[in-house]
Amino acid sequence: RVxxxxxxxxxxxxSSSVMLP
Structure with missing residues (x-):
């Protein structure tokens, strides 16, 4: 998910799915 x-x-x-700030 973006x-x-x-x-x-x-x-x-x-990346959003794995590393979310």
């Missing part, structure tokens, strides 16, 4: 794209909107979809 909530806060802090890094890149491309990997945020995957």
């Amino acid at each position: 909530e806060k794209p802090s890094i890149h909107p491309s990997s945020v979809r995957c």
Whole structure:
């Protein structure tokens, strides 16, 4: 889930699920 794209909107979809600020 994309909530806060802090890094890149491309990997945020995957990163958001693992590392949420």
